[in-house]
Amino acid sequence: MVRRIETDRLILRTVTVDDAEDIFKWASDPDVNKFMIYPLHKDIEVTKEWLRSRDIDGNDEFDLGFVLKETGELIGQGGIFYKEDLDAWAIGYNLRKEYWGQGLVPEAMKAIIDYVDKEKGIHAIVGEFAKDNSKSRRVMEKLGMTYWKDCQYSKFDGSATFDAYLYKREF
Template sequence: MKKFFPPVLETERLILRPLTIDDLQAVFKWTGDPRVNKYMIYPLYKSPEDGREWLENLYTNEKNIDYGFVYKETGELIGSGGMYYHEDIDTWRIGYNLACDYWKKGLAVEAMSKIIDYVHKTFDAKTIDGEFCVDNYGSRRVMEKLGMTFYEDTEYSKLDGSETFKAKTYHKILLRHCEERSDEAIHNK
């Protein structure tokens, strides 16, 4: 099966790189943490091996973009995130999660801003959206800081059906590249 690996990206504090099977132990730091998993769609991982199938099946679709977030200061893999294209509604859905030691530092916004920019430029993405449990105030703030606004009330369930959450979907319409350049020119005068 052909793999589609996104390029390595860099922000002020992070290196965003494709995940590999060698990341099993590091990924377990957040996928096995009940605090991180509380509102996630995947069930709580019980061991690093629970992530094997997910990691092995990444990068099989060019429009499913996943990155590991490496904290430059320590070289530690601290989270992951990406964007997935939904052709039926012509939108890109964002998703992310971080080890709880790195919450409330602006790192999710920093990472996702860079990924959104990459997807927008590479695939001419027009709309992004994200869904979060109404009780997940952290994800709500991330989406607001990304410039996303309320779109609709929804709900989602964990993949194993163990729990269903009342949720909100936020979205953002992205400007076309030529509109962005015009806006930048106006602001730079």
């Protein structure tokens, strides 16, 4: 399903394999990837394969690209998906490093959360981030989330495990 949401500075839209070059810009950046669960993309074919594997028509997953209205450039991606074990919607996001610190992720995520709340109804959201990732802590706080509990997570390939915080917001 093709989705499109607009904010003051962004167009949030479904991404496709045609977006692989733009997505590879952040998926291959070690600074962006440092705390991510996916391994560093070392080849654009990895990005294309990941995009082909996505279920963009899923009813319980809303993952959208962040396009700057001013330039039309795809600069990040994020969304939420339902986690049955937590009975909450989990958030996640990526943003090209040169756009960090401009409030774009909270702007995008607030719009996605509002969209999904109207479509599905949300009673809680959660977000997990490495304890050393102060930028993600700030995003969670801007989304009205607070500390819930300590946790750990690992990269999909097992190359790193992070002590983390799980933040939560109930509606």
